[in-house]
Amino acid sequence: MTNEFKGAVSRRQFLATSAAAALTAGAVAAPSRLMASEPLKVAGIYTVPVEQQWVSRIHVAALTAQDRGDISYTYSENTSNSDYSRVMREYAEQGYQLIIGEIFGVEAEAREVAAEYPDVAFLMGSSFKEDPAIPNLSVFDNYIQDASYLSGIIAGAMSKSGNIGMVGGFPIPEVNRLMHAFMAGAREMNPEMKFQVSFIGSWFDPPKAKETAFAMVENGADILYAERFGVSDAAKEKGLLAIGNVIDTQSDYPETVVASAIWHFEPTLDAAIAAVKGGSFTAADYGMYSFMKEGGCSLAPYGTFEGKIPQEALDLVASRTAAIKDGSFTVAINDEEPKSS
Template sequence: MTTRRFTRRQLLGTAAAVAGAFALAPRTALAADPIKVAGVYTVPVEQQWVSRIHKAAEAAQARGDIEYVYTENVSNTDYARVMREYAESGSALIIGEVFGAEQEAREVAADYPEVAFLMGSSFKEDASLPNFAVFDNYIQDAAYLSGIVAGAMTESGNIGMVGGFPIPEVNRLMHAFMAGAAEMKPDITFQVSFIGSWFDPPKAKETAFAMIENGADILYAERFGVSDAAQEKGILAIGNVIDTQADYPETVVASAIWHFEPTLDAAIAAVKAGEFTAADYGVYSFMKEGGASLAPFGTFEGKIPQEALDLIEERTKAIEAGEFTVEINDEEPKSS
């Protein structure tokens, strides 16, 4: 378990706004003294999903809205203890992901009603626990658009998809991606596999190699390690949550990007206004809320069929206008 460096003295010494229209509080509401925010993460902050939370928190700290500390690589069995330490140390808002420690995390929140908790979760908020709000990366809009790119670029019509665990937040992105790919090639086939880990690049890489051997010419890289396999074998990949094209300039064609800033900023505003309450902040991940986007094509500019680019432009405008809805399907996806 790795913790950001700060002294023990520093550690120990130290929404209605989301309801209805889920409108952000005015930016001026964030101008007061910074609040103490703590992050509790089960993986390294370099991991795709957590890196987006970490990036948003660092941005909020840089502009003076929060004082941010975090602990990474926390085991599920140790998660509640770390949460309690931060609650005891004076944190006003604790953020993290409790997919493997749901019950324990909610029990901690119940013991510290004056602390706001904003946690990645596969479950919904509970009105009886008013200081515990949930979120998830609902970036199915961007995943769908990235699927259109994949469907247009595949020659074999066989796409490999490697995920961490078949939980809702992964499943919905895979289904959206598959729907987008099918827009360009209705008879497309998919190989779907889960590695049973959030951070095991070697295992993800080996799983991807097997898919390539089985005919896949594009890989959906839900986990780190997949793009490495694609790069070594000279095929293409589609990224997820973060843009890794700079690391794989001839491999990663497109990526569905998660922007956690709207989610965190809404929570900070609610805490500062004294209006934080149990709510589902997942809506802030929608493209129309600024929570998701399709990464620039960069090195693949001019290499993607115009038919796909036209459809992406059309769908993007419709999604942002609320005229097209990407289906949210949380069921486990299966190979074709």
């Protein structure tokens, strides 16, 4: 184990190289007992309920792969950080060939477990890059800055006050990069746009998120960026608009949520399944599979807001989407903590 994981936590920089181009030395061999048509045994380990927005995208992708017959899938939810390593070992001992989850709070411990089971592939959400010394552990994150940028264009066009409130959980790269991309999109429509940015210090505290959003409304915000649950409730009560994140909540807030940046975990998981079955799974960063050009994110349908969004914004979204997909336009990745204007 390197000192990087034992010492103070330093946030990683995204690797621009494709996971598919990673070195295959030390790759997890394809299970000899696994026939081409036989489902891969996959286990998910989650620290929150599978309904939680971020984890729900991983869970949905796994269920989709299971429905196709590519994997057999089981999972543990609400796993505490203190139990995470134990659950990893249990699944590894039970013969699961691919274990997925999120190790943000147990980086060192999880990597130690992975090193103990070199024949098991681990695909884990992580704030660190892959470690070549642990070739059977790959990392990922939700790099959905492309879709966040597009949602910002919509918000910028819909705001009349030129003041947007943004409520997040924690100022970590996984949140910061999406906020920065959203802000950049909003400035495309209004270069003078003002932003109120606040973090509630929790991944799930709807009442606190709601109260924080109320304060932003009092300070002139007429659109709210809902990185956490509770913000859209505040917008609904005040008769304002909101922008969603990771999942599409418009069906719950049909008159409130204009647009949402959606994360699709399917490309990430499918790439890992193929690598394990092909015997080429090795330490790599799968973050690039969340990019729009890889099918990893999208802007949710406008639904009830069809015909209510300025055409100028729709045209820019369409042109930028095409440019993002063909590589002629790149949304910047900025992991630094965003600040209020």
